[in-house]
Amino acid sequence: MSTSADGASTTGRLGPWREIDLVAVVCWNAVALAVLITAVVLTNRHDAIDAQVPAANVAVLAIAGAATANAIWLLAGRGAVRRRISTLHRELIPDAEPDTPPE
Numbered sequence: 320m321s322t323s324a325d326g327a328s329t330t331g332r333l334g335p336w337r338e339i340d341l342v343a344v345v346c347w348n349a350v351a352l353a354v355l356i357t358a359v360v361l362t363n364r365h366d367a368i369d370a371q372v373p374a375a376n377v378a379v380l381a382i383a384g385a386a387t388a389n390a391i392w393l394l395a396g397r398g399a400v401r402r403r404i405s406t407l408h409r410e411l412i413p414d415a416e417p418d419t420p421p422e
Contacts, residue, residue, distance in 0.1 A: 335399035340392055347388035354381040
């Protein structure tokens with residue numbers, strides 16, 4: 320098992336993301352796509368607008384779910400990068416105050 324300079328495990332990492340992060344976002348997007356396709360098929364089976372509205376609502380929820388999963392995935396990567404930058408900062412400039420902006 321390999322570790323980075325900050326002691327964190329680098330096994331199973333894809334850039335700043337862990338392997339489980341990637342699996343989760345792919346699974347959530349696959350579920351959202353399946354629900355979206357089902358909603359479109361159900362919407363196309365009805366001619367009346369009032370019969371299409373429930374399926375259209377489900378399609379909107381599927382899109383919102385996919386967007387939420389992607390946002391969480393990006394935020395997880397951003398947090399990992401922020402932690403790594405902080406670690407590098409401490410290693411390269413050990414006497415500096417944490418979170419002190421350069422002047």
